[in-house]
Amino acid sequence: MLALLGFLTIAVFLYLILSKRVSVIVALILVPIVFGLFTSSISELGEMILAGISGVAPTGIMLAFAILFFGIMNRAGLFDPFISNVLKLVKGDPLKIVMGTAIIAMATHLDGSGASTFLITIPALLPIYDRLGMSRLVLTGVTALSCGVMNMVPWGGPTARAASSLGVDVSLIFNPLLPAMGIGLIWVLFVSYIIGKRERKRVGIKEFNYDFHSELSEEERTTRRPKLIWLNLLITVITIVALIKIWLPLPVIFMVAFAVALLINYPKPKDQQERITEQANGMVSVVSIIFAAGIFTGVLSGSGMIEAMATAMVSVIPESTGSFMALFVAITSMPLSLVFTPDAYYFGVLPVLSETAAAYGIAPEVIGRAAILGQMTTGFPLSPLTAATFLLIGLARVELGDHQRFIFLWAFGSTIVMTIAAFITGALSFS
Template sequence: MLSLLGFLTICVFLGLILTRRLSVLLSLILVPVIFALIGGFGSKEVGEMVLSGIKQVAPTGILLIFAVLYFSLMIDAGLFDPIVSGIIRLAKGDPLKITLGTAILAMLVHLDGDGTATFMITITALLPIYKKLGIKKLILPCIVALSVGVMHLVPWSGTVARALNVMKTDPAQLIIPVLPSMAGGILWVLFVSYWLGKKERKRLGIVQLNYNHNQELSDAQKESRRPGLFWFNTVLTISLISALILSLAPPSALFIIGFAVAILINYPSQAEQRKRIQAHATNVFSVSIIVFAAGVFSGILMGTKMIDAMALSVVSIVPKEHAGHLPALVGFTSMPLSLVFTPDAYYFGVVPVLKTAAIHYGLNPVEIGRAAILGQMTTGFPLSPLTASTFILVGLSEVELADHQKFAFKWAFGTTVIMTIIAMLTGAISI
């Protein structure tokens, strides 16, 4: 009975969000509550499950809020402006250098884990250059998508935040073992950028380019810039990321402190501080509130034991001799499934079942999370029609989604394949 209720909960949840009959936020809350009540659980029991789930995801939600705020402040302050100007200056009208510079810029800007912000910054800055040089329109969104996809494995991205929530583990356990895979993915993206740039250099040659990034900034952007604090912001950001990797303190605590220091030094007046926070409040709220709603979903499925019952059903179907291949299978299929499942549907509907099944098979359940983030809404999200930021990417690039998907899919899938193979070779996921 519990197994059936669990599968019905997930199917109804997926159906509602895929058909857009109900928002993700409301689906995460209402669907499990209704099925828990149908299953005979009382309102008091359901309420306790809700609170338990929220408590479990609270550190992840706090991490997401302050990490996005921190890196948004760094973008506002102009931390990445010298990089943009430097790339343009060094490229000197060479399409090959432009494509490589595009990849490097997108990776650096995407340290904030916010796809929308990265697309707006990189596409807006580089599209005029691509047009002036005559580089094929599909190359810019392709390279940006690949770069953002592999960098979306940072612990504070929305996708990894979902994986951390479901895995109930810390970033060190989930992320550090896949760092070699991430490095391999970065090298692959640079290779693809080199390959595409070389073809464009052969077609177009090297042309004279006159372009000044600073002159292209709007008045509002110029007002928020803090060029005199560039080195302070650089040292602060490097120190923060180093402390995160070395696990010197809980990630949420690090970003709370980092954000407080950054906003105080860059924008000392309270009026400026309010203005910067308000500028990013909508994005921060819309992302973080989903995490707490997901806590309701996972709290009820775990509290009612639906997850355990569903996993036992899966275990009874899959032959034990093939169970060891489950993490690898999840890894190789993760990127294409981004075109079918939203991140919420996959991480809150599919991954919990796979995780519990892995436990029953005697596998390390965290491997399921590691395998999933190698493609599902990381390398896959900039091509998925199920994420709003994808439409920002293609809209700003002035290309059609179908053309973008057709051009970029093989390169994005290649990123996941390479990262999955490296994860298998390094032991991050079992073979």
């Protein structure tokens, strides 16, 4: 009975959000409560909900202040010199421009936001591509490849969702994958080189001058802090090192980093409030989903539905294939980005896969690592289920189908390459 209720809960949840009958937040809150009433009393259900919310609270806080911190750094112009220098180096060589595109997208995606990355990268580079007669699909494709691998960062969304749904610390999922992620970035540069050589052969090399700063609006110029570039870079590097070394809990690190960055770059209280307000919309939408997800996972876990579903799945999966669950999750993660939204997959599918794998001695964090190798990481800039994808193709004015056909196999290759690296380095295992 519990297993049936669990599968019905997930099925109704997936149906509601995939058909866009209700928003993700509404589905995450109401669907588990309705089905949870068939398994527990109201008071017990309340305890499950509070336990679920408490479990995701650190992740929600981390995401909130990560968005604020990197938003401040972007507004202060931390990446401006980097972009300008890359553009000066590449000049009119299509190969160098494609390589530069990959590097710029990697750097600007440090904030984990696809929307901000596309808003910075595409408008800055599109005039260059058009001036040289280069394909806009190359611009969107290479940007997508870079953002896809970089979206594995803990504050990017998928990793935080995986940690929340599985009830494990973010660092347990992300840190062991750092070598594989590094290999993935090298793969992206390799692919960019191949694509760039094709473009160089097609359009040739042309000389021209392009000023990145001339493309900034007057408001963007007034909020830039060029004299603080090196200090902001130092703060960012220290923050990233602190996250990897876990000097403090991740939410605390971002809270302190945000406060320091805001005070140094915008000492006036009025300016500080304006910078916070700028980031509020994106921050609230992400964080509210994380806390709503706490209700979903809290009810499914506390009621025993996830455990019952896992038991049911184990009974139908041949014992000889159970040890390959991590490999199965990793390989299917990227293509499933075209079918499931990140919330549907991480909060509806991943917990069941994790519980099933646990029966074969595979830890939840291992399944979480396998999932983020493709699910809404390498797959998110191609998925029709994310708004960021339409922002990407809209800014570059290309068709979604053309974009998907151009870059899908290369993006799937990123997942395969990182999966192999993850098994070699021990981040993934068969048991």
